[in-house]
Amino acid sequence: MKTSALRSSVAAASTVAAMSTLATTALVTLCITLSAPAIAQQKKTTLGLDAAKKMTAACEQYARKEGWNMVIAVVDAGGELKQFSRMDNAFRASIEIAHLKANTSSGFPFSTRQVGEVAQQRVPGIVHVPGIVTFAGGLPIITASGEHIGAIGVSGGTADQDEVCAQAALDAVKAELNLK
Numbered sequence: 680m681k682t683s684a685l686r687s688s689v690a691a692a693s694t695v696a697a698m699s700t701l702a703t704t705a706l707v708t709l710c711i712t713l714s715a716p717a718i719a720q721q722k723k724t725t726l727g728l729d730a731a732k733k734m735t736a737a738c739e740q741y742a743r744k745e746g747w748n749m750v751i752a753v754v755d756a757g758g759e760l761k762q763f764s765r766m767d768n769a770f771r772a773s774i775e776i777a778h779l780k781a782n783t784s785s786g787f788p789f790s791t792r793q794v795g796e797v798a799q800q801r802v803p804g805i806v807h808v809p810g811i812v813t814f815a816g817g818l819p820i821i822t823a824s825g826e827h828i829g830a831i832g833v834s835g836g837t838a839d840q841d842e843v844c845a846q847a848a849l850d851a852v853k854a855e856l857n858l859k
Contacts, residue, residue: 724822726755726829730852731762734831737851738844739766742835749835749844750777756828758785766835773834779810780817780832780841788827791817792842816841818849823857 731753742749743766750773753762758781765774780791787794795813798805806813815838820829831848833841849858 724824724826724828724856726753726761726820726856728761730856731829733851733855734848735762735764738831738833738848739764741847742766742844745836745840745844747836747840747844749833749841750774751844751848752777752781752832753848754778754781754785754830754832756785758782758830761829769835776812776834777816777832780812780834781830782810782832783812784817784819784830784832785827788819788821790819790842791815791832792838814838816845818842818845820849820856821859823859828856 734753735751738749738751748766748769749764750766750769751762751764752760755761760778760781763778783791783794789797791812792815794805794811794817795815798813805811812832816834817830817832819827820831821827831845833845833848835841836844852858
């Protein structure tokens with residue numbers, strides 16, 4: 680009798696475990712099925728290499744027209760270098776400055792000029808944060824829908840010249856990337 684009851688208990692436990700596994704599998708399948716449209720709707724715009732190359736080419740063209748020798752760094756939303764260009768006779772120190780400007784504007788949805796204004800008016804300590812640039816020449820790349828997809832940093836001229844050159848780069852891909 681005891682063996683028979685034990686077998687019934689084991690069989691019942693196996694049935695419950697199988698049903699539990701089946702229920703868990705069904706729940707996971709349901710969650711994946713229901714979340715698929717949401718995942719598809721979260722499609723993010725990314726900064727591709729072709730667009731980054733167009734940006735550096737446009738900046739170089741503008742700089743040549745003005746007689747400037749620039750260094751141009753384009754980074755993606757994570758601050759990773761996507762495209763880089765150093766024009767002939769550009770200052771060696773501008774390599775690091777351009778990259779820092781791009782990184783600053785990829786970390787904040789502001790131009791480096793705006794970061795400088797914030798530093799002067801509200802957060803003076805930001806100038807002491809390593810890697811933060813607080814003068815013009817770095818611009819964020821923001822789509823019309825508000826996605827922050829990267830940044831460009833330019834160095835080699837005055838801060839205003841650097842910023843104008845960076846803007847020329849953004850203007851060159853405005854339609855392609857649907858920028859603000």
